[in-house]
Each structure stands twice: as structure tokens, then as C-alpha cells.
Amino acid sequence: MNKKTNIAVFASGNGSNFEALVQACKNGTIAADIRILVCDQPNAYCIERAKNHNVPVFAFKAKEFTDKAHYETEICRILKTYDIELICLAGYMRIVGHTLLQAYDGKILNIHPALLPAFKGAHAIDDAFRFGVKVFGVTVHLIDDTIDGGTIVAQRAFEYYGNDRNEVEAKLHEIEHQLYPEAINIILKTQKKIIHNESISIC
Ligand code: GAR
Numbered sequence: 021m022n023k024k025t026n027i028a029v030f031a032s033g034n035g036s037n038f039e040a041l042v043q044a045c046k047n048g049t050i051a052a053d054i055r056i057l058v059c060d061q062p063n064a065y066c067i068e069r070a071k072n073h074n075v076p077v078f079a080f081k082a083k084e085f086t087d088k089a090h091y092e093t094e095i096c097r098i099l100k101t102y103d104i105e106l107i108c109l110a111g112y113m114r115i116v117g118h119t120l121l122q123a124y125d126g127k128i129l130n131i132h133p134a135l136l137p138a139f140k141g142a143h144a145i146d147d148a149f150r151f152g153v154k155v156f157g158v159t160v161h162l163i164d165d166t167i168d169g170g171t172i173v174a175q176r177a178f179e180y181y182g183n184d185r186n187e188v189e190a191k192l193h194e195i196e197h198q199l200y201p202e203a204i205n206i207i208l209k210t211q212k213k214i215i216h217n218e219s220i221s222i223c
Contacts, residue, residue: 022051024045024051024052024053025051025052025053025105025106025208026052026053026055026102026103026104026105026106027041027045027052027053027054027055027104027105027106027107027108027204028054028055028056028057028058028099028102028104028106028107028108029041029054029056029057029058029107029108029109029110030057030058030059030060030107030108030109030110030112031057031058031059031064031066031109031110031111031112032059032060032061032064032066032111032112032113032114033061033064033065033066033111033113034064034065034066034111035057035064035065035066035067035069035070035110035111036193036196036197037110037111037131037193037196037197037200038054038057038066038069038070038110038111039069039073040196040197040200040201041054041108041110041200041201041204042054042069042073042075044200044201044204049201049205050201050204050205050208051208052106052204052208054073054075055075055076055102055103055104056075056076056077056078056098056099056102056104057070057075057076057077057078058077058078058079058080058095058098058099058112059077059078059079059080060079060080060081060082060112060113060114061079062079062080062081064079066111067079076102078095078098080094080095082114088117088119089117089118089119092116092117092119092120093119095120096119096120096123099123099124104124105127106127106128106129106204106207106208107120107124107127107128107129108128108129108130108131108200108204109128109129109130109131109163110131110200111131112130113142115167116128116163118165121163121164121165126162128162128163129160129161129162129163129173129200129203129204129207130160130161130162130163130168130170131158131159131160131196131199131200131203132144132158132159132160132161132168133145133158133189133192133196134147134148134156134157134158134159135155135156135157135158135159135175135177136159136161136168136172136175137168137169138153139151140167140168140169141167141168145185145188145189145192146185149185149188154179154180154181155177155178155179155180156177156178156180156188156191156192157175157176157177157178157192157195158175158176158192158195158196158199159172159174159175160172160173160174160175160199160200160203161173162207173203173206173207174199174202174203174206175199176195176198176199178191178195
């Protein structure tokens with residue numbers, strides 16, 4: 021049997037994507053284990069979810085560290101102890117810095133609630149709504165040192181002509197929970213290349 025890939029999920033809030041990824045590992049949709057949840061908001065609900073699934077948590081407050089390099093060094097140290105091969109950002113609302121990017125170059129995925137390169141940033145759904153778009157969607161991408169940049173792995177769109185933001189958000193979440201495991205599977209197919217730090221192209 022092939023070895024499962026060790027994943028760390030990073031989240032800051034509700035954690036519905038974290039939960040979807042845990043379920044996808046449990047039911048065999050992805051051949052991976054969620055080894056740890058990293059969370060920058062010690063009161064976030066995602067921590068409860070992790071406890072319910074017996075997933076270890078590293079929770080931290082950024083302001084208790086001198087700077088980003090300092091807390092990311094600590095995160096890297098912890099990830100090493102769990103032998104982490106892939107990081108999945110799932111509603112992690114911090115910009116990943118040089119320290120983590122360098123340590124996990126080409127091995128960090130992010131999910132974004134818009135069709136990148138449109139509507140980058142922390143308010144993508146509101147921005148898309150304000151713009152009056154009629155096609156919404158989700159993107160999973162490898163991150164680089166730009167905001168919501170990096171190679172796109174998977175995208176899914178839907179048309180919406182109404183004006184209920186909650187309805188759009190619910191639909192986006194439904195898509196995210198399917199698309200993230202699919203995108204991870206695309207990445208795992210190229211896993212050998214990732215582990216050996218070769219650049220990958222996704223077509
Ligand atoms: C998700 O919609 C995710 O796409 C978004 O945060 C939400 C987290 O939901 N991420 C971003 O906006 C990143 N820029 P969850 O905590 O229920 O998984």
C-alpha cells in the first residue's frame with residue numbers, strides 16, 4: 021500500500037473546509053492524513069472541530085511573537101515533528117511569509133472563494149458581489165510570494181442572478197468542500213515531483 025501523505029491544515033475561523041478535508045481522508049477520497057491543525061486564533065471554532073476528530077492543534081497569537089519570521093520558524097519546527105509534506109491553507113487569514121514559503125516551497129495550497137485572478141484578498145465574496153458579477157466560483161492554487169498568486173490547480177464556477185449574499189456563500193462552501201479534496205488529489209499525483217522540489221506544471 022502506498023504511504024499516505026502527511027498534511028497540515030491552517031485555518032483561522034469556522035473550519036468547515038478543515039472538517040471536509042478530515043472527512044475526505046477518513047472516507048478514502050484522498051490518500052492522506054491530517055496530522056495537525058495550525059490556527060492563529062486560539063478561540064476559533066476550527067479548534068473545536070480538530071479536538072472532535074483527535075487532530076492535534078498548534079494555536080498561536082501572532083502578537084506574542086516579535087515578527088512573522090519568528091512564529092513561522094516555530095510553525096516549521098512543529099511541522100517537522102509531524103513529518104508534514106503538504107500544507108493546505110483553509111481560511112487561514114494571514115499572509116504566508118518568506119520563512120514558511122522557503123521551507124515548503126511548492127507544497128502550500130490555498131483555497132480562495134473567487135475565480136482568481138479576479139477578486140484577490142480577504143473580502144473576495146463582498147468584492148464580487150459589489151462588482152455585480154453573475155459568475156461566482158472557487159479557486160485552489162499553489163501559493164507563491166504574491167497575494168493569492170501562484171499556479172492554479174482547480175476552479176469551479178456557478179451562475180447566480182440573485183442578490184442574497186448568504187445564498188452565494190453557502191453555495192461557495194458547498195463547492196469548496198468538494199473541490200479542495202479534488203485539487204489535493206491532483207497535487208498528490210505529482211507528489212514525487214513536489215517532494216523532490218522539481219517545479220510542476222498543471223495542465
Ligand atoms: C472559505 O470560504 C475560504 O475560501 C476563505 O475563507 C473561508 C473559510 O471557511 N478563504 C479566504 O478568503 C482566503 N483569502 P471555513 O473556515 O468554513 O473553512
